Amino acid sequence: MPDDRGGVRPWRARLSWARAVLPVAALAVLAVLDVVQESRRWPILVTGLLDEPAHLITAGLVLAAVPLAGTWPFPAWVLAGAVAIDLDHVPLYLWHDAVSGDGGRPVTHSLLTVLVLLAAAAAVRRHRIPLAGLACGVALHLLRDLATGPGVPLLWPLPGAAQVPYLLYAAVLGGLTLAAVARLLRPAPRSGVTRP
Ligand SMILES: [Zn+2]
Numbered sequence: 001m002p003d004d005r006g007g008v009r010p011w012r013a014r015l016s017w018a019r020a021v022l023p024v025a026a027l028a029v030l031a032v033l034d035v036v037q038e039s040r041r042w043p044i045l046v047t048g049l050l051d052e053p054a055h056l057i058t059a060g061l062v063l064a065a066v067p068l069a070g071t072w073p074f075p076a077w078v079l080a081g082a083v084a085i086d087l088d089h090v091p092l093y094l095w096h097d098a099v100s101g102d103g104g105r106p107v108t109h110s111l112l113t114v115l116v117l118l119a120a121a122a123a124v125r126r127h128r129i130p131l132a133g134l135a136c137g138v139a140l141h142l143l144r145d146l147a148t149g150p151g152v153p154l155l156w157p158l159p160g161a162a163q164v165p166y167l168l169y170a171a172v173l174g175g176l177t178l179a180a181v182a183r184l185l186r187p188a189p190r191s192g193v194t195r196p
Contacts, residue, residue, distance in 0.1 A: 016185060023064055023180035027173060030057045034148075034166075048086070051148070055082045059140040061173060064180035077130045081117075081137020085109065105145065110156035114139050144169065 030053075037050040059082035063075045088106040117135035121128050145152045147169030151161030 016187075020181045020184040023061055023177045023184070026057045026060060027177045030054050030173065052083050052086065055086075055141055055144055058082070058144045058173065059137055061176040061180055062140055065176040065183065066179075067183070074129055074133045077133020078137040078140065081134035082141045083137075084134070085113065085138045085141045104150040104161075105152055107153055107156045109142060109145060109152050110154055111139075111142075112156060114142075143172075 033050050033054045037047065037054075042050070056079055059078055063078060085108065088108040114135050117131050117138065121131035121135060124131065142152055142154065146154070146162055146164045147166045151163040153160070154162035
């Protein structure tokens with residue numbers, strides 16, 4: 001039944017409610033993944049399969065919560081960076097002592113990697129968006145790694161492993177989820193309306 005504004009509003013409203021549920025559902029999936037991961041000691045492959053989706057969700061919640069972060073193709077590079085950094089575990093397993101930082105994670109799990117990517121983004125104008133997106137993705141990866149596992153050699157080559165309580169990470173995710181829901185429920189600006 002059309003309404004006085006063309007009949008599409010109720011469907012749009014329902015659609016925006018459906019979209020607004022997505023961040024909450026994603027947070028619930030992340031919570032389940034972490035409960036399962038903590039329930040026992042899993043083989044490394046299973047741990048990776050449980051951990052990488054949680055990294056994607058962490059980065060996705062930030063992208064959904066922060067205005068302008070979702071402008072394509074930036075989010076694709078952020079999501080890629082949020083998981084691709086874990087490829088540095090491959091040399092860790094092959095040559096453990098050479099690349100392991102304090103806490104047991106590879107030394108590339110540090111702010112230095114983020115800074116190198118940001119410097120490359122500033123220097124290479126043509127690849128600015130991919131490199132800046134990867135830098136953000138790696139930073140968001142570190143956000144989760146700080147709260148899970150053995151800690152992160154955040155300030156490498158300086159010594160020490162950084163860690164934060166899981167509850168702090170959970171609180172940040174809760175805040176991001178609320179912000180994302182609020183953004184998705186906000187009515188979109190009407191197109192084609194001009195003001196005098
Ligand atoms: Zn990692």
